[in-house]
Amino acid sequence: MTTVNTPLIALRGIRKSYGGGGHGAPATDVLRGVSLEIHAGEFVAIVGASGSGKSTLMNILGCLDRPSSGQYLFDGRDVSAFDADALAWLRREAFGFVFQGYHLVSSETARENVEIPALYAGTPEAERRARATSLLERLGMGARLDHKPSQLSGGQQQRVAIARALMNGGRIVLADEPTGALDSASGAEVMALLRELASQGHTVILITHDREIAVQAPRVIEVKDGMVTSDGGPAERVGSAPFVRTHGAHGQASAIADLREAMRAAWRVMWGNRFRTSLTLLGIVIGVASVIVMLAVGNGSQQKVMEDMETFGSRTMFVAANPVSSRERGAPLTLDDVRVIADTPNVEAVAPYIEDRVVVQRGSVDHNTEGGGTTLEFSKTLRWPVIEGAMFDEVDERQVAKVAVIGQTVRKRLFADGSNPVGQDILVDKVPFQVIGVLAAKGSSGGEDQDDRVVVPLSSAISRLYGHPNPTWIAVQIQDTDRASQTAGQIEARLAVQRRSRDVRIWNQAEAIRVQMATAQTMTVMLGLIAAVSLVVGGIGVMNVMLMTVRERTREIGIRMATGARQRDILRQFMAEAMLVTSVGGGIGLLLGLVTVLGLKLFGVPVLFSTAACALAFSFSVLTGLIFGFMPARNAARLDPVVALTGE
Template identity: 75%
Template sequence: MTPPRKPARGETPRPLIELQDIRKSYGGREGEGGAEGGSPAVTVLHGISLQLHAGEFVAIVGASGSGKSTLMHILGCLDRASAGRYLFDGRDVSTFDGDALAWLRREAFGFVFQGYHLVPSESVLENTEIPALYAGMPEAERHTRAVALLERLGMGTRLHHRPHQLSGGQQQRVAIARALMNGGRIILADEPTGALDSKSGAEVMALLHELADAGHTVILITHDRSVAAQARRIIEIRDGRIVEDSGGMEQPAVAVDIEMPDLQASRGGASMAADMREATRTAWRVMWSNRFRTGLTLLGIVIGVASVIVMLAVGGGSQKKVMAQFETFGTRTMFVSAQVASTRNPGAPLTLADAEALRMLPNVEGVAPYIEDKVVVRRGNIDHLTEGGGATIDFSPVLGWGVAEGVMFDADDELRVAKVAVIGQTVRKLLFADGQSPVGQDILVDKVPFQIVGVLAAKGANDGEDQDDRVVVPLSAATTRIYGHPHPTWIAVQVRDIERAQETAEAIEAQLARQQAGREVRIWNRVEALRVQTETARAMTLMLGLIAIVSLIVGGIGVMNVMLMTVRERTREIGIRMATGARQRDILRQFMTEAVLVTSVGGTVGVVAGLGIVVGLMLAGVPVLFSLAASVGAFGCAVLTGLIFGFMPARNAARLDPVVALAGE
């Protein structure tokens, strides 16, 4: 929008502010005073019409309850009229939305209140900078201007004092500096000397005179006629009506034009980064000033986040333990053995033909027949009773059991009935306690010499049985040189799809029944057991996680309650910020930042506490599995909790009416 046109010689200048039949009512709707269930409206202003020009020094005087403060609130765009027109530089203020009104308060007006209305948690310098912050003034420029204003007003030595460390006159000087921060083209002073002693009051009035002489438009609201007499124009208001107006002002020596922007375009204001920095700084200060309450609020978030990490770690550890137990002989492997013979069931042993038949079944990826029985191994003068086994070359891939040293016997060894063997870690320790490498060494297996070609990888114990206490030779050598029969003790069957494990087990039973009529077999369906236990562990982990999330939600409700309390306690601060130009989104961002900062700090402490507990459990031997995703997810949930549960209190704060907020306690 272009600047206002300068009036030509002899032409009456356009009023800066023009009120046309302004009315203000509170309560019920007019005309319903006698209606059943209705309440009469209380009318405070009765058709106020007034013109104010740039550069005037005007005093609006009236007794308490006359409506002068309400008129000031309407003039300063802190409140809206119930009826009538308010023209600011020729534009109807009733058409302005909340952001446009915030722009006017920020750029055109400077408020000096009787109660000073300084933000208690901010320093003198920070209070002064508030309007410039919402105007988007760069930090360095903002700081320089604020210091210059405060030094000009005699407050240069108290830049970092808090309001409670100042006298009333000093607080009013800070309020005047704040009013001038963005230019203060129009100074609205509401009873600026009412709470001051005579000396401080005289100093404040002298400052207002200086501002008026410098070309600022000064509107003084007072009940004191001696104070009003110092203005150049006096308007008396009584019972919501103007009863006297000295009028007839001389044109000021310095005219002040206010260039209004296109209010439908960008409204300017603080940048997102600057606003977030200020919101974070203010939020941290508020948290620190209420440390005990903040700590109690954080406790719920800390417990929630730590619970998520610990619960998921314990659940993951339990699941890992189950997997480790099954991985001894492969996670996709089931075992088939013949029923023990009895008088009622003569039984029939498994055969290598059975193994070949099972290999052809759907969903079977590998088959490994295995003969086992106790054998005595000897090296030198050391004898040891161990588990002997005969296996095919499918032993390693099907059981997932490779060698840690040397090699596994191959198909050529099996074809040649070679006397080669691989031994377990326990056998190695007993027979080769002298530290020699067993590979290439000879041992006796049931008095038959075998050459060691490899050492099996460690498996540990399973169901109390040491899986590493064994020696394995080619199946052909086991049947002819050790056991004297070709019947496998069991057949390991590796499946492709564990979801079809039960179906495959039933197919194995059916196939072996066809191979040998009346034969009964036992199938150790480890795959199905693994699937069930894995699902159970997963369900348990999920349940533990949900319990922890519930605690996070409870913590979030605590955050919401505290934020609602904070909004109520800081209602006046919200009004001060709105009076100095804060938009609704600025207030919303401020309180959302506080909620997120609370939960972020709680989330960080919770992550640290959770990790500490997990480490403690690990040292105590409890199976746990740390998950970075769980830690990040728990922290993210904490922040999300702040966003969700902080939104309603923040929205309530942003929707407060400025004049109502200023009157709050």
């Protein structure tokens, strides 16, 4: 357990070397066995010429760098046992840095720069804002709270840096050439502030090459060629207690607060680089919009194809007689064949159909059309409803009733006067029939007008029109389309036994539709994948920009690390920026895609809007930011603090 006599900082034989390590170049010793002790409350100046090793010593003292050998004890604890997060905590809770180059984050205001250490300490927003304001006002910066570094003079920026050093208590203020970039008046003000802090009990360690500055400290340590050549000895301390560990005083910031702050900083960086951000967004916008539009067009085309193919039912197949050879006529289909088909597994309904050309007449108008005789299962099997009147029923079939249902084309020809055809009589091949219903429009299929027909009960067609009971073809509705090919094979086998010959052909429309649907789905997926490629390209663009951003903001990363940011804080910051870019791009792309789909719909292009496709495209854009932003963010988080601080 430490006591008041335990040095706050104790260095034992600290050495620091650069180079060597098998690269061919000899190692350079910057520090060569430095040993010293600094107690809480001291005001110490470390002086030395350029290249003497004093800045390297400051980096080690402030836990920005690690020694090559030797022992560093902080408040009695060996710092070499600290991991990266523990070192970040120590920098955050114990040290406050004042640099010659100020090292303020250019995108943040004076107050926001001062708040950074408290942000990483998890201090509530209201509390850290109040403390930052109080510190700046105390240092005469109350009128400059919302000014950015570029709007401040050198002396004002250094005051902001001092306020930042005191934000978390500033128990140890490490000042590296704090007056080097200032005029004499501003330099005198900064030194007066440091003396005031020392008088209030802060431990102040001043690094300088100027002996006139150094002698203002009660204790002066001179460094030359990486060694301590003189030390004024422990100075009188102003009633300061040993360092008290405050780790966890505020706890870590909540995940929501962390994310909100990361997003705020990310938005500010994006807005500060609007042109580059816009170019980065473009790839994501195009990618998301392409996915939405491509899938909408693909799904719309697929739906249109399916609607066209389902004219006679998606679960329907047709059986017709097929001559054995060109010299043999072949036996016609029979009603016994219909019964055999109806007894086949997976068959739900069967509708035999006798057709031939007939002439229909009404008054002085006659029309050559397709005549058909069928059963009650016609509408169900072919999915062809009656939209006016009714379909004939079992009674009509039994009584060989002279009733008919007409198609839309026949209605237009015979009832051009606009009268209601239901209940009126027409002649079919000079046989009078009463119109009891009008079929729904089907349109054309295979170049043939499906609506140009008149349909009568099968018994009536046999007895009154054609004089034979042989169906021209038989419509078959199945239950399970996945078994369509199997069912067709069973029908063919059963009819071969029934007819003693394999002389029928089966048009398996259900299987054709299934294959067509699978093909259309494959095409839709392919379109989606093609569009997704643009998202991947956009993601690569995000990664390139983020790598460039990390390189440009290396010093900012170092500043954040020096003020207590952990690796995960830096990782979160840059991941937030990448995901914000892709989220904004995804949102704009989503809107653009929707507008494009609506425009295509207005021009008659078959499109099918999909909420799932929109969600997928947007989610994929965010995922793109997560994936392609990770490597740059990880690179930023792994930067060495001292290397980052000296970066350009």
